Amino acid sequence: MLPDELKFKLREMIAGAESPREKAIDVMFAIQELQGWMSDEAMVEAAELLGMTPLELEELATFYDYIYRSPVGRYVIKVCDSTVCWLQGHQRVIDYISSRLSIPMGGTSADGLFTLLPVCCIGYCDRAPAMVVNNRVFGNLTPEKIDRVLTQLAEKADFSGSE
Amino acid sequence: MPRLIIDEREIEVPEGTKVIDAAQRLGIVIPRFCYHEALGSVGACRMCAVKFLQGPFKGVQMSCMIDARDGMVVSTTDEEAVLFRKRVIELLMMNHPLDCPVCDEGGQCLLQDETVSGGHGRRRFRGPKRTYRDQYLGPYIKHEMNRCIHCYRCARFYQEFAGYRDLGPLRIGDRMYFGRFSDGSLESPFSGNLVDICPTGVYTDTTARFKLRRWELERSPSLCNQCSLGCNTAANAHHRGVMRVEARFNSEVNGYFLCDAGRFGFSYSNGGTGHRERPLSPRIAGAPASAHAALTAAREALDNIAAKYGPRAIAAAGSHRNSFESQCMLDLICRTRDWRGPVFFWGPEDRRKTLSAVEGLDGEIAVSMREIEKADFVIVVGADPLNEAPMGALALRQAARKNAPVVTIDPRPIFLPCGFEHFPAAPEKIERYLGMLVWKAVEKDAARFGKDAEEFCRYLAAECESCEPPAAMARLSQLLASCSRPAIICGTDVTLQTTPAFAADCVRLLRLAGKQAGLFFLLPGAGSFGSALLSGTDDKTFADLVEDIEAGRVRALVVGESDPFHHYPDRARLESAMSKLELLVAIDYFPSETVRRASFFYPSSTIFETGSTYINQEGRVQFAHPVHCGGVPIRGGEHPPRVYSDLVPGGDHLPAWKALWQIAGTPDKDAGPGGISPEKFIPAALPAFDGLKAGHGYPVDGPRLLTAKAGFQGKWERASADARTGPENPEAFELLMVEWMFGTSEFSAWSDSLDAAAAAPHMSMNSKDAARIGLCDGDTVSVELDGGAFEIVVSVSDRTAEGVLVIPRHHSFEWRKMKDSPARVSAEKIRKI
Amino acid sequence: MPFKYPLVLFQNRKPDRVATLDEYRESGGYEALEKFIGGGISPKEVIRLVTESGLLGRGGAGFPAGMKWAAVPDSSPFPRYLVANSDEMEPGTFKDRMLLHVDPHCVIEGMALAAYSFSGSKAFFFVRPSYESSAAILERELENARKAGFLGNRILGTDFSFDIVVHRSGGRYICGEASALLNAIMGKRPNPVKPPPYPTEKGLWEKPTVVNNVETLANVPHILRNGPEWFKSLSATEHGAGTKIYGISGRVSRPGAVELPIGTRLSEIIDLHCGGMASGSKFKACLPGGASTRFLTPEHYDIPMDFEDLKKIGNRLGTAAIMVFDQNTCLLGATLNLMEFFARESCGWCTPCREGLPYMRDLLWRIENGEGKEEFIPNLRMLCKQVWNSYCALAPGAAEPVISLLDFFEDEVRQHISEKGCPFHAKADH
């Protein structure tokens, strides 16, 4: 199910590690980058590459916050809900995104583009309220800024890097 | 040795003892959940808090995490510690469903006990309880995650202790879950231990579910008689049925655990259904009869035979399934009545291997399973521990966990739940590989080994010169040379007749090289050691009896708990022989073919209904107490019988030895005053029992019946070795019949519960062999034997030795078509279909 | 800026970009590496100088860096590993990110020197997912450092080889805890493990391993270049040593990270370096060192922000992440928010943390939402005491804000109970 090209890349990555398991997160991130989330089939294949049983990989996948074991949108919007963002009005950010995309917290927009999730402190407290979308962080959020980001994301097919 | 004070009492304990264990030595059981002696301490549950008043630690600390040290003063009853523990309980109970009334663990639940003893009774937490979705875990274990208190015991047992990788901790925080990747049967054949080890009711025994409460059970210390290890069990009965079996701690044998075959393989004793229905009524020519009538008629029929042909026309056969009482009784009868036998072995190979194992094992070199765990190098030769003696595989894993190298030399594609190095070797190569491994490790010291070892050393040196050792052997020999407590585990099933003695000599050589080397044999069954002890004089086996019957020398056969139809490899010959008998008397608890054909049948009681002695493969005498009186189990909801009597329905059975005694005719002069009893007839058969009080009187850890010291066993000569190994037709495959943990034993044949775990039979062969004759993994083939053909699926692996075909003695297919065992099959006789 | 202090870690700070390798070298970068590693000065000397400098770990616990390196036994096996801890998931903390975005080579050089001190040959830079930008910067600059011969095989032609790989985390607070971190790197579940053995003896794959915070490591080249005395002299207090990156967030005019002499007074930090409180805000309390420290009240507004001084008042410098709350902040709400964080991030290993934190969260939630009862207060205190005896330091840390809330703001808590709701709810809009 995983493309051969990716498998080749992953095998190479694993071969460079002290022990295969060390690369478990990287492998899952690489798969998520391509497929968005870790389906059961992806778990089984990834586990095999890593010399782990699916259960052993699941022990890790379900521990971490940034591994998704159920389908998510192309962009996962994670709004920080920890102390400083809370203080600076993270609820307004959530409410705004929620109503703009017509999805509840945890939901995925009808076009499959966005999933809205809470996340704990992302280390951008100096720019609270903040959110992280896939790998990219956006701070000092205002409705205007959120609008801009969401429009931009929806238009762009692909992007990477950081603010 | 640190001395410390716990609750104002002083105690001295060995270095490295945790405070929680030190307290236990004083009889103070500190509450705990995550701690388990076999699993070690991890400090997760925080239940074992005590207060350290003096010494290097101060304040409330976990007693499972701290080693006892000199000068410590510890209080388990200190107010602060007690309060802390009470709060831990409160936390653990926050989310508990409080479903004790419908939980099978109720009444034997550590969580229940600690909750009550901790004094927590009122729920203060007002939040909602977390709930989980349970998983299907297979036929034996029921999952009920809401009851989980997250002590990690299950995962630690399953992964760390037992070495299986399909059950573990998932998710995080208070969402933590213990389960599998997805629904499905647990892969570990030790899964039943989850039931024992879980301190609450997350894992319960599906086979016993909703049938019992602990306090309603009749409960006795018992033994497992499914393999030769003799693991200790606790058997539980209710309403004349065995409800479940649990592991019972024995420090030398099984420790805390049990394999699934041992735990779930009791259902034969409860009757079963259809062809598996347990025969509870005596029969005369197939028709039910009263106990008295059946015994009397059998005795008269035997008397007639004796009168007509003389007593030597009567033969008696037992088996490796017999209790030692039954074996001694068979021995007594044959001696006093001049009957032929008793035979306990199927053939001469079988007999010689077991005998040489029992003779080769002496008190100096024999090791227990616990000592295997402590070995720092283990060599497994001609043995498949997981299948032949499952708990032995668990012991091996413990050694491997402490970095002991494990080497297996065997024709089968062995699997062990630990790291090990496998040398596929056909039976005739096993000794050679073992010899090389050992010789290269001790060679440099050989000069000072003395005269006894001379011959063996010379032989090994010549062997090593004659052929190239497999790669990796040299490295392993080096490791063996540097270890101090090596052990050899040797099987008696697929090995040559000489191999047990060879293995014993290797151990002796290692000891001469200054190592605490140990020897551990696997025997064919729970009664094998006893069989060997009693069959010393008469060189006969069941194979001889078949000849005797064919020749008309034997006219009547008395079979005590033995089923030749299950074991004998030539079915056709057996059938014709048996039909020549004038009289077949069978005593058994299985509805076997032998029982079906018997002219007289008497039901015997099972290990759960009889007090029985077994001697395990290391010579340890152990006693299984009866747990209930047996009879037709009362099944839920049925109307009471309308015919009333004071007899127990289906309660006609007797211990096999008693039935045998009565059938043989009970001349009172043999019994002596007070009648016949094991306490008398066992020592009469085996003087070693003289000082032992049979049954209840055995010491707890079981005395070991071993000679003090035996010398080197073999007369080894290279020339004869070559003669031994040269196959008459090198092109032909050797057909090896082997045991599986599930599906091959008689217990498997008659227990529904074991079928649930049995895989379909398949034939293993080496990949090169398969390629040579054009077979692929998964192909179905027909194998043509002298006695006919059978069909089987092929499993190809380069871990199977070349030149052999490995087939399980699976009860579900007709493998008994060999003329001889071991048999040879040429390639043309194997056809793909 | 009204007070000028010498900048050390931030000396190459640019308003909008990362300092380059050349810029770092111009400021004296890699001189220490050339002198100590290139010059073959004994590793013991590195340890001696760093120990003498009084550099305390910047990851929260304040353990002397030199002592930790010295704890790797001379006789212990190879390879030996170094781990740079940039997990930084404690709410309020962002200094390590700043450091990476300002001057990554300072961290790289520090890692090489630290590893040199105990003959480490490989380092893992452990970074959380929301710091992907840091990871990317570091990976780029590692390549530059390798090209320049400061990393890799036979550094500067010496016998010393050392390299750094970036290890990406899947994101969990507990991964920052040193022993859990090691499990995480090895691809095991990141549960903490109690010593002994200490990681310095048996860490990654049973080999000696040193775990240091990124900021701790970044100080090393400067100490070695300028000497321990110079380092000590940077401090604003007698007992302190070096500078400190304070990360200030919350109700101040200019939140952000500033490098100041360690022991700079809180009042100065807020009033002078952060432009004072935000308009309309009055200082009510702050958490001085991240989410697992105690609320600090106006009474201590002048306190020198150093390990010693905060310890004296029963608090901790922690990560020096100062979260500032004003008169409109419901501190019960803030504490509840913190508890949401801790309860969510508990690894689930031990009972007090796994079950106790959600219990506390429930009680705080009930009080905040008008369902409070008097008896919740002693119960909360009791729970705080109990989680102190957890397996690792996460839960004790989580209890700190609660304890201080009850110690300093019990009236506010009681007001919630008696008024059956949050008194700030009407006033503020969060």
Ligand SMILES: Cc1cc2nc3c(=O)[nH]c(=O)nc-3n(C[C@H](O)[C@H](O)[C@H](O)COP(=O)(O)O)c2cc1C
């Ligand atoms: C729950 C928890 C989280 C932690 N998170 C971090 C972290 O994100 N970064 C860090 O440097 N130290 C963290 N620590 C401290 C580390 O355990 C360790 O003390 C530190 O990395 C050592 O570095 P230092 O001696 O240079 O300070 C954490 C500790 C705990 C108990």
Ligand code: SF4
């Ligand atoms: S206190 Fe216990 S449950 Fe919490 S993070 Fe530490 S080990 Fe895990």
Ligand code: FES
């Ligand atoms: S038994 Fe000691 S913490 Fe669980």
